[in-house]
Amino acid sequence: MVKKKAKLKLKNNVRKPLVICSVVILIIIIILLFYFNRIGELKSLGYSEDSAKSIIFKFKYSYIMDIGENKTLNKAFESDDYIKENLDSYAKIDYQNQKHLISNINKLLDKGYSVNEINLIISRGDDKSVSDFVKRDKVKYIEEFLAVDFAKLENLDRYVLYQEKENDDAKTTVLYVNMDFDKEDYIDPLVIDDFDDYVLVNKHRQLSSKYIPDDLVKIKDEYVKTDGEIEIERNVAKAFYDMAEAAKDDGMELMVSSGYRSYKDQEEITNTYLELYGQKYVDNYVAKPGFSEHQTAMSLDVASKSVDTFVNSDEYVWMMDNAYKYGFILRYPKSKEDITGYKCEAWHYRYVGKKIAKYIKEHNITYDEYYVMFLDD
Numbered sequence: 614m615v616k617k618k619a620k621l622k623l624k625n626n627v628r629k630p631l632v633i634c635s636v637v638i639l640i641i642i643i644i645l646l647f648y649f650n651r652i653g654e655l656k657s658l659g660y661s662e663d664s665a666k667s668i669i670f671k672f673k674y675s676y677i678m679d680i681g682e683n684k685t686l687n688k689a690f691e692s693d694d695y696i697k698e699n700l701d702s703y704a705k706i707d708y709q710n711q712k713h714l715i716s717n718i719n720k721l722l723d724k725g726y727s728v729n730e731i732n733l734i735i736s737r738g739d740d741k742s743v744s745d746f747v748k749r750d751k752v753k754y755i756e757e758f759l760a761v762d763f764a765k766l767e768n769l770d771r772y773v774l775y776q777e778k779e780n781d782d783a784k785t786t787v788l789y790v791n792m793d794f795d796k797e798d799y800i801d802p803l804v805i806d807d808f809d810d811y812v813l814v815n816k817h818r819q820l821s822s823k824y825i826p827d828d829l830v831k832i833k834d835e836y837v838k839t840d841g842e843i844e845i846e847r848n849v850a851k852a853f854y855d856m857a858e859a860a861k862d863d864g865m866e867l868m869v870s871s872g873y874r875s876y877k878d879q880e881e882i883t884n885t886y887l888e889l890y891g892q893k894y895v896d897n898y899v900a901k902p903g904f905s906e907h908q909t910a911m912s913l914d915v916a917s918k919s920v921d922t923f924v925n926s927d928e929y930v931w932m933m934d935n936a937y938k939y940g941f942i943l944r945y946p947k948s949k950e951d952i953t954g955y956k957c958e959a960w961h962y963r964y965v966g967k968k969i970a971k972y973i974k975e976h977n978i979t980y981d982e983y984y985v986m987f988l989d990d
């Protein structure tokens with residue numbers, strides 16, 4: 614009898630932990646299923662694995678499910694810089710692909726910038742300029758200038774100074790400062806190395822000696838006005854032939870008197886003129902090496918076969934009316950001397966493609982302005 618009781622006690626002692634164990638395992642399985650299900654849901658909304666885990670461990674699953682897809686929140690939950698109190702602000706800030714996005718947002722919020730201002734600041738700058746900007750005391754005038762969609766954060770102080778001096782509206786101020794109108798010609802220019810069909814060259818933007826177009830072709834002899842060969846970028850040659858054909862149908866005979874000129878060519882030209890006419894002449898009339906648009910191989914000097922002074926020719930009038938249809942723009946027009954910084958050159962055309970040429974013609978602007986508004990980043 615004593616033996617039997619002991620056996621029963623032993624059985625109970627084994628059964629109880631077993632039941633508890635099973636229940637615990639079952640609960641763990643349910644929790645895991647729940648967890649992986651939620652991770653899956655968050656991932657289907659575009660959150661990364663790391664971000665999804667962090668959302669669940671921070672108990673923000675329902676918050677995120679209410680908001681849905683949001684790249685800034687994804688980045689915030691991935692980041693070690695996440696601050697709980699800033700969550701609602703992260704949700705309202707447009708994502709930018711910047712390494713220090715979240716830590717910079719935290720610092721801007723700390724300084725008292727509104728969500729609206731932060732959106733402008735981070736969208737008008739890159740990671741470096743925003744990271745520099747957050748070190749500064751709070752700056753006024755944020756919205757006035759940065760609301761212009763081609764404004765640049767790193768130029769903000771220059772906008773303020775330029776406007777104090779010139780009293781232009783915000784958009785004009787941003788446009789002119791981005792074109793470096795607040796700097797002296799040829800002083801501290803931006804130096805460009807890599808070939809690009811859309812490159813802008815002017816008195817503030819210099820091509821380096823390494824800037825060499827890679828697809829040069831010779832212009833067909835029948836279109837060459839001067840002695841010797843003229844080279845130009847392949848697409849520009851093609852567009853010129855199309856244009857010359859159309860001009861021929863209207864009784865015009867278009868030719869080319871200059872195309873690609875290398876950095877070295879321009880150096881030689883400068884030296885020749887220097888010997889002949891002296892420094893003052895060179896400063897006024899000769900493009901210094903790197904500052905000539907001819908080095909891009911995207912521009913050419915157009916000529917008339919029969920009339921030597923181009924402005925006196927019918928071809929000149931025809932080009933003014935029709936060049937844009939073939940992707941060419943008059944680069945230095947008479948009415949825009951203040952903006953281009955060049956005296957009118959009736960013969961100098963730049964190839965920019967049909968779409969841009971049409972826009973420039975219809976809006977009566979220069980390539981400098983077009984570039985700053987739409988192509989500069």
Ligand SMILES: [Zn+2]
Pocket residue numbers: 871907913914958960961962
């Ligand atoms: Zn020219």
